Amino acid sequence: MSSTVDGTRTVPAGAADGPPLVELDAPAAVLLVELASRSVVHANDVAEQLAPGVGLPAGIDAWGDAADLRDLDGAELADTAHPLSLLTGGRPVAGQAVTAARLSKLGRRRAPLWVVGLPLSGDRLAGFGLVVLLPLRRREQAAEVARALQPGPTDADPLQAQALQAEIHLRERALVATGVTFTIADAQAPDNPLLWVNPAFTTVTGYASEEVVGRNCRFLQGPDTDPAARAQLREALTTGQSVTTTILNYRKDGSAFWNLVAINPVHDDSGTLTHFVGIQSDVTARVTADVERDRALAAEQAARADAVRAQEQLALLAGASARLASTLDERTSLEHLLALAVPGLADWAMVTTFDDAGGIGELVARHRDGREDDVAELTKRARHGLTDRAPMFQQYRGARAWRVDRYATSPQRAGYADDPELLTLSESLGLQSVMFVPLPGRRSVLGSMVFARGEGREPFTDTELAVAEDLGRRAGLSLDNVRLYEAEHHIAETLQRSLLPELPVVDGLEFVGRYRAGAEIAEVGGDFYDVVPLTDGTVGVCVGDVVGHDLAAAAAMGHLRGLLRACAWDAADAGRDCADVVARVDRMVQGLHTVPMATLVYATLAPPAPGADGAWTLAYSSAGHPPMLLRHPDGRVETLDAANGLLLGVEAWKRSAATVAVPTGSLLLAYTDGLVERRDRDITHGLDRVRDVLAAARPEEPGRLCDRLLAENPTDDDTAVLAIHVG
Known part of the structure; x- marks a missing residue:
């Protein structure tokens, strides 16, 4: 660290910036002292709070006692150390740490202050002194400076040497090395011209005293000075009020700096406004740091918002x-x-x-x-x-x-x-x-x-x-x-409508068919039903199920339905029974390879003899298909499972047929396995449920029966239902 030598004292380089001792943003107490009479003739609001109840003018001793000014350790100040006594003796107070008593809810406490006292000059200010009491920022540092300023050896104590160089710096600038400037303006003259500025004003602004006295302080303002800050200062000077604001000012060389300005009005004994005391400090570094911080914060917030x-x-x-x-x-x-x-x-x-x-x-x-x-x-x-x-x-x-x-x-x-x-x-x-x-x-x-x-x-x-x-x-x-x-879906619907038959009208019989596809994609499948009036006077009835749930299954179902119709028609002409029809269809399926495995039940309904009031005759044969159910007029439900065999397409199998009388008023139900099978339940449970619904049904309402059966059995499998009312 380089240094300069002043007599026998070594002053470290960089001391010109001085220690940041005072709170520049906090309100300062300002006194105007008449030196000859040793009287305080003006105190601003903050000073009145330090010495409440003291009428002005007041002697400096009375004011000091009311404020209870003491040193940092709380000891009373001697006249030779009291800052007000020093000032009235014509000596400037470059900076002195004191404490003042303040009342609070917790009782009396000592508030650390830094006192600057400056004798004024000029035609209208000669004989007066300005006293400013600033709140201390670092009490411990001020105490070290105060102790170091006590008489004693200096070259053997590094702390004392550092403190003494601070004293030299403070005296040279007539303030506490904070860059604080003081001004006094005439409140009675037009445009409030400056009457006095301290040397720090010249240091900060570059203007000499003779260049500024007699001018309004707004000559420091420039093109980028905030109009709102200008208006705030102008309003305070017009109304005679205290004001504190930060404003962008310009030095003599044109460089800009941020200035923290506090202006206090001064009144005489009659209450007439006579002067304005200004306390100013260069806070460019702080404002720049705040701007950079705000910019960084805004950038962070913007980045966070973008994220x-x-x-x-x-x-x-x-x-x-x-x-x-x-x-x-x-x-x-x-x-x-x-x-x-x-x-x-x-x-x-x-x-x-x-x-x-x-x-x-x-x-x-x-x-x-x-x-x-x-x-x-x-x-x-x-x-x-x-x-x-x-x-x-x-x-x-x-x-x-x-x-x-x-x-x-x-x-x-x-x-x-x-x-x-x-x-x-x-x-x-x-x-x-x-x-x-x-x-x-x-x-x-x-x-x-x-x-x-x-x-x-x-x-x-x-x-x-x-x-x-x-x-x-x-x-x-x-x-x-x-x-x-x-x-x-439209294609599938069209295909499905073409594959499902239009049920015929037959005297004495009412047919109702329902189909529900299980595949959501195509809404077609391999289940089907069919009713064919035959040449021998009987009616062929069939319900079947081709393995699969897609368009391929639907196409195979169309082939199977065509084969079945052809075999049923041919069997009626030749007088062959239901078992022969199922057997021939099975042989053709295995031989032509047009249909994969499938189940079906084929039956014929023969009407009573002419003029007779008897029952219809049902003949049936099943190829691995769920049994048909017959509801008798008395509500009894009969399971038709006497002629069952293997499903189609597996191997050659001798088919059998069975017959049953179907009285008038009966209800015959044929269906595919989608109606009775569920993954979470046994097929027996499904059959029992269908029997119960059929037993409770009204025979003359086969359509309502079909709708109820489908509604009560949600499933993802294809389902075909054919109900026949024998009337």
């Missing part, structure tokens, strides 16, 4: 695919899309799909605040008021996402709709920043989405546009899947 937004956007996209894929209904899918976008991305949004002709298909909207009536009116008007120039039709001129800021004032809006009320309504929902996003499918753009934000919201960013475009791609693929499903 939060990025996380929210990633979460939105992460959940989008699952949310959009959770339904196979187009409108529900669009509503899920709106729920993802509002309010997560926009204040409101509207999504439109296009039909095969390029017109509007579905159109739904959503607002973050609900506004159901306005949203309903918007979608109603949009369906009829949008022109083919609207952004949602831009897929014909290139599928791309784009955004517009200040869209509500954009002249191009008028070309997007033929209905001016639509434009007004959309603006009322909030239309300052807008994004237009296509919904691309695999082969074409399937729709378009509008995202909008209202007044007061940040406009959409390029990042949000990219997120919206990604969301649009996911939504477009999901919409494409929905439409593919709907197309396949």
